[in-house]
Amino acid sequence: MKSYPLTHLKTALVLAAFLGFVITALPARNNPETELIPVSLRIAPADRYPVPALGDDAPLVSEQVRDNWTSIEIRSGDNLFTIFKAVGLKAAELQAIVDIGKDVAILRKIVPGKTLGLKISKSGELDALRYDINALERLLVTRDADRFVAQREISNPEIITAYQTGRISTDTPSLYHAGKKAGLSDNIIMKLSNIFQWDISFALDLRKGDSFALIYEDIYVDGEKVKEGEVLAAQFQNMGKTYTAVLYEDEHGIKSYYAQDGRSMRKAFIRDPVHFSHVSSNFNLRRLHPIHNRVMPHRGIDYAANKGTPVIAAGQGKVTIARQNSASGRYVVIQHGEQYTTKYLHLSKFANGLRPGKTVEQGQIIGYVGATGWATAPHLHFEFLVNGVHRNPRTVKLPDAKPILAKNMTDFRNTTQPILSRLSSVAGQTSYASALGQSSNDGG
Ligand SMILES: [Zn+2]
Numbered sequence: 001m002k003s004y005p006l007t008h009l010k011t012a013l014v015l016a017a018f019l020g021f022v023i024t025a026l027p028a029r030n031n032p033e034t035e036l037i038p039v040s041l042r043i044a045p046a047d048r049y050p051v052p053a054l055g056d057d058a059p060l061v062s063e064q065v066r067d068n069w070t071s072i073e074i075r076s077g078d079n080l081f082t083i084f085k086a087v088g089l090k091a092a093e094l095q096a097i098v099d100i101g102k103d104v105a106i107l108r109k110i111v112p113g114k115t116l117g118l119k120i121s122k123s124g125e126l127d128a129l130r131y132d133i134n135a136l137e138r139l140l141v142t143r144d145a146d147r148f149v150a151q152r153e154i155s156n157p158e159i160i161t162a163y164q165t166g167r168i169s170t171d172t173p174s175l176y177h178a179g180k181k182a183g184l185s186d187n188i189i190m191k192l193s194n195i196f197q198w199d200i201s202f203a204l205d206l207r208k209g210d211s212f213a214l215i216y217e218d219i220y221v222d223g224e225k226v227k228e229g230e231v232l233a234a235q236f237q238n239m240g241k242t243y244t245a246v247l248y249e250d251e252h253g254i255k256s257y258y259a260q261d262g263r264s265m266r267k268a269f270i271r272d273p274v275h276f277s278h279v280s281s282n283f284n285l286r287r288l289h290p291i292h293n294r295v296m297p298h299r300g301i302d303y304a305a306n307k308g309t310p311v312i313a314a315g316q317g318k319v320t321i322a323r324q325n326s327a328s329g330r331y332v333v334i335q336h337g338e339q340y341t342t343k344y345l346h347l348s349k350f351a352n353g354l355r356p357g358k359t360v361e362q363g364q365i366i367g368y369v370g371a372t373g374w375a376t377a378p379h380l381h382f383e384f385l386v387n388g389v390h391r392n393p394r395t396v397k398l399p400d401a402k403p404i405l406a407k408n409m410t411d412f413r414n415t416t417q418p419i420l421s422r423l424s425s426v427a428g429q430t431s432y433a434s435a436l437g438q439s440s441n442d443g444g
Pocket of ligand 1: 300301302380381382
């Protein structure tokens, strides 16, 4: 914990008292740019920012050590007017900034959660303002005598490839848990699950000992990681089978994932019509139990999820039924080509505009999880039929995914080979770690 000298506490108190005033006054000039509903403003708590020692020119608000910039975390309902007012800046200064015109138009829609930087002189005038548009782009407004000028600063990012491995275990029963333990961000975990969504049911079919390895981009600006880029290659070992995917950009500049042999990772059906992150983890734990022998309950697969969880179409197709009966509750049937049919039961409601005859795309929301019909708790009951017969989508033979064009095959092999061999060495480390983990478990 950081310690705070008394002077800082005083500052904090003054600040708190100052901010205690909920500003209700309208701007001096009735300009539409600034005439927004003033709402209370909160400055980021002092412990989020290092507080410098205070000198004679102690400002009213807490400051970042660097460059005398005051960082203000934008909250819901904040706008430039409320912020200027709260920190004691003049309405005329705000007007001078607004007068710059379209270059500062983005300041009309400052986004909650982002940070606004203000540089205020000893005499309490605004010297500069900065706003991070995104991780790589910043708007900087600086004083030039009596007016302000705006410029956009584009950072020169440095892309570093990173790799990571993870493993499904009793402690980390889901991809989310295993990914977090491996230090992956939510963003990368989602990307990883999207890559394999046609092959692996992350909601139902993960097993203890399943493992993954991936290589992805970390984007740095000034030595600081600002975000992640693409997953370049990934491997997932699921129930004894290894799936590998690599990112490849075709001659039209379209990037997609392919298996090592050039088949597209995209297939006719997504494994889980409910995103794994919504499926109860108790459900996962139970399924991880080695003795648990999963049967197909009443010819379908159940996904335990909260009421209201979105249900998506497993594949592109045409809605043939969207109605309600006493057993299935609200249910949807989708016909995919000649042979395949999927059914989604016990929905709490249908997606807006969904009705028989409508075409749906793969991944499109068709309804929401519920407990209508014969259901004791909210869940999705999903059925997959081939030529009218119930089948397990995991074991049924599905149409092959489109391969890469023959003319691109040589380029595909040449460009993906280095990253794939690196992936295999990263994945090799997982197997090694898994082996160590298992032997120590056996000994314990
Ligand atoms: Zn069921």
